[in-house]
């Protein structure tokens with residue numbers, strides 16, 4: 001069973017690495033950021049509740065996100081395992097996750113902490129473009145799309161509204177204050193594996209593969 005967490009600051013490459021991990025291991029990617037953006041786009045009550053927090057680069061309240069993930073983890077495709085991307089992000093979220101898994105006789109196998117310095121993160125996020133059709137993540141300089149506003153699949157590319165420099169810096173502050181304590185939390189549980197996230201995506205991929213398996 002592969003019960004995995006990808007932990008790391010905004011722009012560390014969680015979404016980029018998640019794409020191949022889920023294919024290699026045959027498990028679903030559970031990205032709270034993607035789930036919240038989908039809810040926001042659909043205009044659901046959850047999306048409306050999350051909107052202002054996301055635009056400001058703040059965390060959505062724990063009780064909202066915990067409920068969303070707990071429900072998702074009960075779906076059948078999570079039986080062989082799952083890859084959590086962007087969750088948990090606070091100690092209370094991690095506690096709630098542990099309790100939810102324990103109720104089903106499961107526990108986290110590995111937490112992969114991708115480490116990248118802040119200035120590199122700002123460069124990565126300000127050049128990111130995401131496909132609105134297939135969700136492929138590009139970077140204008142480091143992984144350029146066929147054209148600045150079109151994906152290889154033909155879909156339109158989006159510059160996320162939280163990828164403006166001021167909001168990026170706020171997201172990094174929030175990460176250091178509220179999420180980075182999870183590194184020590186999972187280290188104490190003996191499940192944390194640190195991965196150097198600097199260098200090209202393929203180089204990082206090899207380092208991640210040594211930890212989670214796959215290629």
Ligand code: AP5
Nearest residue numbers: 010011012013014015016032033060086124128138139201
């Ligand atoms: P979320 O969507 O989770 O955003 P995030 O954690 O800030 O992560 P990102 O998606 O920005 O970065 P990433 O690590 O996936 O990097 P990527 O692979 O795209 O959350 C958004 C918001 O939702 C939050 O601010 C919050 O409001 C809310 N939210 C979500 N989860 C929540 C929770 N649990 N609790 C409360 N609120 C929650 O890569 C970035 C760029 O770099 C790309 O352009 C990519 O091409 C490029 N790149 C990737 N790897 C490399 C590399 N090795 N070298 C060069 N470029 C690279």
